Amino acid sequence: MAKFTYFKVKGKLTDSIFNEMLEFFQNVFPTAKGYKLPPSYYAIKKTFKTIGLGYESIHACVNDCFLFRGDANKDVHFCPVCNTSRWKDSNTPGKKVPKKVLRYFPIIPRLQRLYKSSHTAKEMTWHATGKCTEPGKMQHPVDGRAWKDFDTKYLDFAAEPRNVRLGLAADGFNPFGNLSQSYSMWPVILTTYNLPPWLCMKESSFMLTLLIPGPKSPGKDIDVYLRPLIDDLKVLWAKPGVETIDVATGLKFNMRAMVLWTINDFPARSSLSGWSGQGYKACPTCNEDTPSVRVLGKTAYVGHRRFLKKPHKWRRSLEFNGETENGDPPREFSRDAIMTQLARLPTRVKGKHPRFGGVKIKRNVLVELNWTKRSIFYELEYWSFLTLKHNLDVMHxxxxxxxxxxxxxxxxxxxxxxxxxxxx
Structure with missing residues (x-):
C-alpha cells in the first residue's frame, strides 16, 4: 500500500484513476492467503491511520487567526477572533467543506517507532556511543557548543542518551507545476540528531510534521499553526516523559525530546523567531545596535568595519562612506536582555483580518524594536537558554x-x- 501511494504521488495520479488501477489489480491477481488489495485510496488512508501512519486534519480560519481543534471548538462555525465563517458554503445541507485545513502528523508515536524498530533503535544512541570525533573538527551537532551548553544546563536530560534531539526546518514552496500561479504551502520538517551524520540528514530520516496550507504565507501568524506541534513537544519535555519500548535492549524507558534549533532562510527565520528581517534594525544579531542609513529610498546596512581590529587601515579610510570607523563590534545580548525586550511587547490579535490591520502591523519602534511577536517557541521551558536558536540555510x-x-x-x-x- 505504501508503494502504491508512492506511485500515485510521483505520477500525480488523480484519486479516480488510482482507484481504477487498484480495481484492475484486484481483478488480475487472485486473492492469496486471505489478503486482498484495498479497493480505493480512501481505504488505504484508513488503513494507514489505523496503524499510526495517518495524519490529523485540523480546520483553520482563513485569516490565520484560529485552529478549530479540541472538543470545545469542533462544532464552532465561526472564528471566535474575526467572526469569519469556517466553511466555504455555510448553507450546504450535507457535509460542509472547510476553507482551510492544516495537516498534522503527530510526532510522539513516530519517535516511539524509532525505538520499536530494530533498524533504527541502535542508531538512536550513536551520538553517545558510536561517535568518532577528530579534535578541532565538527562532524555532527554533538560536537558543537550549542549541544554541549544544553547538556551542561540540563544534566538530567543529558544523562539518558536515548532522549531525542531534534532540528526543525520550515519554508514555503509552490506545490503546483505551474510556477506562474502564486501559491505558498509551508511544510514543517523535523530531523533527528541522535542518528549518525550519514543518516540524520538523509531524506528517509526526515519527519514531516505539519503541512500549513496556502495560498498566502502564514508570516508572523505561523505560531497559530505550530500549536499542535508545540503541545506535543511540551509533553515530550515534561518529566517523566513518554513510555517507550527499546527493542535494542528489550526494556521500557521514559523518552523525552527537545528542539535544539531551527533551520531556515532569512524570511522564514523572521516568521519563526519574531524578529523582523526588514527595517532599520533588521539584523537579529546586532539587535537594537544595527547600523543602518537611508540611501535614495533604500535601507543600507553599514558598519561592517566595526569587526576589524582597531589599528586596521580600513577603519581610517574615507572611501567607504566618507567617515572613519571608531566603533566597537556589536555587543552580545544576554538572555535576560532579550527576555526584557520580549516582556515589553504588547498583546496583539493574531491573524490577517482587515479589521485588525491586515498583513501589516504598526509598531512602536522605540519600545518594540524589530520584534513582531513573542515566538511560540518561548513556551518551551528550555528555549530561552539555548545558545543557538536559529540557523540560516547555507544553500539559500x-x-x-x-x-x-x-x-x-x-x-x-x-x-x-x-x-x-x-x-x-
Whole structure:
C-alpha cells in the first residue's frame, strides 16, 4: 500500500484513476492467503491511520487567526477572533467543506517507532556511543557548543542518551507545476540528531510534521499553526516523559525530546523567531545596535568595519562612506536582555483580518524594536537558554549570492547591475 501511494504521488495520479488501477489489480491477481488489495485510496488512508501512519486534519480560519481543534471548538462555525465563517458554503445541507485545513502528523508515536524498530533503535544512541570525533573538527551537532551548553544546563536530560534531539526546518514552496500561479504551502520538517551524520540528514530520516496550507504565507501568524506541534513537544519535555519500548535492549524507558534549533532562510527565520528581517534594525544579531542609513529610498546596512581590529587601515579610510570607523563590534545580548525586550511587547490579535490591520502591523519602534511577536517557541521551558536558536540555510545564501555575482559578470537579463540596484 505504501508503494502504491508512492506511485500515485510521483505520477500525480488523480484519486479516480488510482482507484481504477487498484480495481484492475484486484481483478488480475487472485486473492492469496486471505489478503486482498484495498479497493480505493480512501481505504488505504484508513488503513494507514489505523496503524499510526495517518495524519490529523485540523480546520483553520482563513485569516490565520484560529485552529478549530479540541472538543470545545469542533462544532464552532465561526472564528471566535474575526467572526469569519469556517466553511466555504455555510448553507450546504450535507457535509460542509472547510476553507482551510492544516495537516498534522503527530510526532510522539513516530519517535516511539524509532525505538520499536530494530533498524533504527541502535542508531538512536550513536551520538553517545558510536561517535568518532577528530579534535578541532565538527562532524555532527554533538560536537558543537550549542549541544554541549544544553547538556551542561540540563544534566538530567543529558544523562539518558536515548532522549531525542531534534532540528526543525520550515519554508514555503509552490506545490503546483505551474510556477506562474502564486501559491505558498509551508511544510514543517523535523530531523533527528541522535542518528549518525550519514543518516540524520538523509531524506528517509526526515519527519514531516505539519503541512500549513496556502495560498498566502502564514508570516508572523505561523505560531497559530505550530500549536499542535508545540503541545506535543511540551509533553515530550515534561518529566517523566513518554513510555517507550527499546527493542535494542528489550526494556521500557521514559523518552523525552527537545528542539535544539531551527533551520531556515532569512524570511522564514523572521516568521519563526519574531524578529523582523526588514527595517532599520533588521539584523537579529546586532539587535537594537544595527547600523543602518537611508540611501535614495533604500535601507543600507553599514558598519561592517566595526569587526576589524582597531589599528586596521580600513577603519581610517574615507572611501567607504566618507567617515572613519571608531566603533566597537556589536555587543552580545544576554538572555535576560532579550527576555526584557520580549516582556515589553504588547498583546496583539493574531491573524490577517482587515479589521485588525491586515498583513501589516504598526509598531512602536522605540519600545518594540524589530520584534513582531513573542515566538511560540518561548513556551518551551528550555528555549530561552539555548545558545543557538536559529540557523540560516547555507544553500539559500550560497546559491543566491553566486547567482547574483555570475549574472552581474555575464551581464544577462538577470543582472543585478541596474539603476535600481545601484541606489543601494
Amino acid at each position: 545564501i550560497e546559491k543566491n549570492m553566486l547567482e547574483s555575482i555570475l549574472n552581474t559578470l555575464l551581464m544577462n537579463n538577470k543582472s543585478k547591475d541596474t539603476a535600481k540596484e545601484d541606489k543601494t
